[in-house]
Amino acid sequence: MRNKSPREPREPRESTLASGWTVEEEGQAPDPPVALSPEAPGVVASGTGEAESVRDLDEIESAPEPRQQLSNGALVLLGVIGGLYLMYTYVWMTWAQYYSGVNTAVAANSGVIGGALQQVVFWAAPVAPALWFLSAVLLNRGRSTRRLAVALIAGAILLVPVPMLVSSGGAL
Numbered sequence: 001m002r003n004k005s006p007r008e009p010r011e012p013r014e015s016t017l018a019s020g021w022t023v024e025e026e027g028q029a030p031d032p033p034v035a036l037s038p039e040a041p042g043v044v045a046s047g048t049g050e051a052e053s054v055r056d057l058d059e060i061e062s063a064p065e066p067r068q069q070l071s072n073g074a075l076v077l078l079g080v081i082g083g084l085y086l087m088y089t090y091v092w093m094t095w096a097q098y099y100s101g102v103n104t105a106v107a108a109n110s111g112v113i114g115g116a117l118q119q120v121v122f123w124a125a126p127v128a129p130a131l132w133f134l135s136a137v138l139l140n141r142g143r144s145t146r147r148l149a150v151a152l153i154a155g156a157i158l159l160v161p162v163p164m165l166v167s168s169g170g171a172l
């Protein structure tokens with residue numbers, strides 16, 4: 001059995017990609033560039049006899065490049081710090097529920113506006129870690145991973161649940 005040399009010309013074969021297309025020989029010149037059709041303005045005549053809109057070609061050429069994906073380390077960082085923020089939210093929520101009776105008594109002596117403001121601030125603490133995580137991720141989309149890491153680590157330090165660090169007898 002004789003092996004064919006890759007230099008020998010091959011016959012064109014039918015492609016299964018799309019009807020009307022054929023596989024060209026390696027040495028064959030490409031089709032001439034696309035020219036404007038004289039029949040209709042704004043329409044481009046291709047070598048296959050089909051016409052395409054100039055606007056469609058511009059949209060293809062100006063399509064945005066896909067965003068770069070996060071690395072494995074960045075995904076692990078998001079998972080670990082996201083879990084930490086979830087734990088912070090749970091701790092703040094349990095402490096807010098535990099002290100809700102005390103807060104209601106203090107807010108009753110603060111007047112109408114003072115009581116409303118105190119309730120808002122008191123219940124904003126459990127929501128703060130989740131809001132920080134979401135805002136850090138959304139505001140740093142498309143930017144460097146280092147900037148996202150700094151924002152998440154800063155939030156992890158700033159949002160530590162203080163009641164978790166303080167025991168009933170004082171600081172740990």
